[in-house]
Amino acid sequence: MKKRLIGLVMVWAAGGVHAGTIYSADFSVAGQGCTHTSADGFSAASPVDGENWTLTYDSTSVSSDTTLNEFITVDGKMRVQDWGGEGTITSDTITITQGGTVNISGSGRGVGSDAFNYVGKEGITWFYKINDNDPVEVFLGETELGGTNVNSKTEVGYTFSGIEVNLNDQLRVGFAVNVDGADTGVEISSLTVDGTAAGVTSSGIDLRAFQTADGVYVEFVAYDVEADGSIRLALLDEVGKVAWEGLVDVAVGPQSFARFLVPGLELGRSYDFRVRDEVGKWWEAAGVTVQPFAAEMTGATLAGITLAFDSQPDRDYEIQWVAALGDTWQTVTNTTATGSQTSLGVPHPDPEGPCGFFRVQLK
Structure with a gap:
């Protein structure tokens, strides 16, 4: 059986947990987002910052009328009502601090009595993006969000499961909502990212x-x-x-x-x-x-000395000698360690000399 790179697993730094929620969109502060009508125009320029997310939209392509058009937090949810176009909520960048997998989950429901225009792609597009890769998306329209009657529009969730991530990956998650017309909209109740740490692959670490x-x-x-x-x-x-x-x-x-x-x-x-x-x-x-890291002389004769030192298995070590400090070190012998302690006899390069110094050099 071949050995693999030694080691165990590491911990998630985000949230200080081994596994669990590492991001949750915060819609708890009411009034974050944007509203407009044809009379008052846009109340905020894009982008709009929320607690840990950003709303972006193109005001030139979002239609307006005399009714209130909302893309705004209300009662702990993100309400998109009669918006007249598309707006996108994107999470703050989530820096991955450990390899493993993540699940990205969202939940929302349709509001209003009118049907979505499926041809116009009205509905919710959930997405995630890792680093500079293309986003991964899924669209939920009228069929998925539940009928034309407001009373039948129940909470609907979607999850991207088992997404592999690596240390220092930059993850962003979010959703785009497209509604066009009075009494049509959705409410987003949650957007979360849960992490699971990479499992143990091997043991016997020797770092x-x-x-x-x-x-x-x-x-x-x-x-x-x-x-x-x-x-x-x-x-x-x-x-x-x-x-x-x-x-x-x-x-x-x-x-x-x-x-x-x-x-x-x-x-x-x-x-x-x-x-x-x-x-x-x-x-x-x-x-x-x-x-x-030091060598110890455990024995000495006229022929040479015996050195013992801590070693790294499978590493090559060079034993060097010099008659006087300041002179050029000379190689006496080489050895490959087979364990965590190495002991070997080293012949004296100059048995007639009055003194000398040895050292162990890792190659």
Whole structure:
């Protein structure tokens, strides 16, 4: 059985929950939106900002008459009554903070006694858009919203289910409402996005953090690398939000070594990390403690010394020597670690010399 990139899952930062509602359109503040008649014109220029959404429309293409034309929040709902054209509600941008899936749900009902004009596409168009991709849409007209009699127009919902999302995706959701004529309209009661975190794919994580002369390095081995691409490492703060991110490129092969110089880490402290592998899988490593990277001499003879040091499995290490600090380091031998501790005998390059210094260099 081949190993995959080590790790577990990460948490949603939005809302501070592992899974649940990460967006809900707020229609609780009455009077947000726009109204107009032919007498008073438009009460607001497009766009109009709501609590966490924006209404956009083209005032030159929206007809008006002597009755009140509404696209406005009333009693905790968004009412679109006798609007005379199309207006679009779009959520604030939702930044995805973890890979997984989302469900996007909306609910509304027809109001007024007149029938919708299906040919004119009167009704509700629910949509979502990820990054710069084309929007995904579904239209609900007279048939779906329930008859011509106001009393038969019951609440109707629609859900986009199981949409896959990745870290830092920019998601926007919303609906466009098109009504044209007196006593025709809809009321939108809800628009929500629920998230489900990516599940556990594997275990046995071996992510390590070492203090070296030039800073703290976080490193791990990715096995069975399946595609050219990048591996992303994120440092999480105390509330699970991303405090720092880094990328390394990997190539197709049985394994690849990922090594990141992470700023701000301190020796002896523990940190939480999140990893995205080269094929978009998400993993989590919590409580990683920064360790010193040092070699220890455990034995010495005239022929050489025995060195022991913490190591990363499958990584190559170079043992170097110098007679006096300030001289050029010379390579004595190389070794490939097979475990988390490596011990090896190193021949002395100059047995007759009065002194010398060894060091372990990660290749």
